[in-house]
Amino acid sequence: MMSLTFAQFWLALIVAAVWVAVVWRRKPSAFPYPNIRLFGKGIKDWRQNLARALRWLGIISLLVAIARPQLVRWEEVRTEGIDIVITLDISGSMTATDFLPNRMEAAKRVIRNFVELLKQKRGGDRLGLVVFAAESYTQCPLTDDYEFFLEALNQVQNAREGIVEDGTAIGDGLTVALRRLQNSPAKSKVVILLSDGMNNAGQVQPRDAARIAAAMGVRVYTIGIGTTTGTVSWQDPLTGRTQVGRVAGFDEPLLREIAQRTDGAYFYAADRSTLESILRYILQLETTPLVVRKEQKRTELAIWFVAFALACLLVEALLVHSLWRRVP
Known part of the structure; x- marks a missing residue:
């Protein structure tokens, strides 16, 4: 007008x-x-x-x-959105092929679709990406540049490729995500944590990280990926031969407790379509904090x-x- x-x-x-x-x-x-x-x-x-x-x-x-x-x-200006940090497990078990082509690539494709949906329906929200195995680091800081986020997502590699030490440090991954949200001005702060393993590494216990998240007012949505019958293959560095084995599965009670402590929700994704539905559902849950004012x-x-x-x-x-x- x-x-x-x-x-x-x-x-x-x-x-x-x-x-x-x-x-x-x-x-x-x-x-x-x-x-x-x-x-x-x-x-x-x-x-x-x-x-x-x-x-x-x-x-x-x-x-x-x-x-x-x-x-x-008169223009509508989005002044407050949601800050979302996606925390992705990149441990060796994420190469299991019960998801095609494997768990990690399937998760990355679903995250891409989630970002495209976020861009079409919302806009104004910021996204960040943290990855973890035995170690954790920020792959992409909080940004509203979705193309930059997708480029950072494309560069994520599995721990078996030698980027970080293999293992599953859920507590450390969640802690790094909380650091990204520590100075966030957004009223709604969310962590979406995707993992397929048992916590077996790291310096911070997952339950302690959950208590910190609750104190910060950060909701954590946890997603368990895969089935207990999934298989994983890797290259033996000594013999050069491809080895195949079964994965142990993830710690469902732990993921459920983290979500409950932070007023979030726990989900189980046995296949790619279920995982995609879960992320769409989370997006529907987080709709109220977006504030629009005319300027x-x-x-x-x-x-x-x-x-x-x-x-x-x-x-x-x-x-x-x-x-x-x-x-x-």
């Missing part, structure tokens, strides 16, 4: 009144444009009419500029009226003092 307003309308009226009082009644001391007919019949020459028109246009434009015309647009965007137009006025007065002066000479 747009409208035109004048910030200094009364000032323009005062200037106009002063100008009328001082200049209006003053008689010209010369005939401005030589034409013999003016002495006989008092007929106004076309050049005189054109010059006066230019002068009036210039004066009126200056008065409008003094009134400070502004084009006002005025003002564009000053006075400079255009000043430029037009100067152009009119300059043309009038050039015509009068060069092409059309005055009679003294």
Whole structure:
């Protein structure tokens, strides 16, 4: 919605009144444009009419500029969204093939779809990405640049590729995610933690991390991925042969307790479609904190009226003092 307003309308009226009082009644001391007919019949020459028109246009434009015309647009501005940190398990068991092509790649594809859905339906929310195995680190800080987030997600590699030591440090992963949210101004702060293993590494116990999250007001949604019949394959560094084995499964009671302590929710994803439905459901749960307010965007137009006025007065002066000479 747009409208035109004048910030200094009364000032323009005062200037106009002063100008009328001082200049209006003053008689010209010369005939401005030589034409013999003016002495006989008092007929106004076309050049005189054109010059006066230019002068009036210039004066009126200056008065409008003094009134400070502004084009006002009302825009909706999203001032508060949700800060979401996705915490992804990248331990060796995430290469299990009960999800195709494996658990980690399936999880990354579902997260991509989640980001696209977030971009289409919401916008204004910030996303971050933390990955963990035996160690944990921030793959992507909180950002509203979803393309940057997706690029960081594409670069995530499994622990078996030698990026970090293999293992499952759920407590450390959650703690790093909480650090990303520590200085967040958002009223709603969320961690989505995806894991398929038992906590067997790290310096922070998962229950202690959950207590910290509860104290910070961060809701943690935990998702257990995979089945107990999943298999995992890896390259033996000594023999170079591909080894195949079964995975032990994840600690469902622990994930459920973390979610309950933080007023979040626990979900079990036995396949990719279920995982995708879970993330969509979480997005539906986190809808209320987004605040939209209307804000005025003002564009000053006075400079255009000043430029037009100067152009009119300059043309009038050039015509009068060069092409059309005055009679003294």
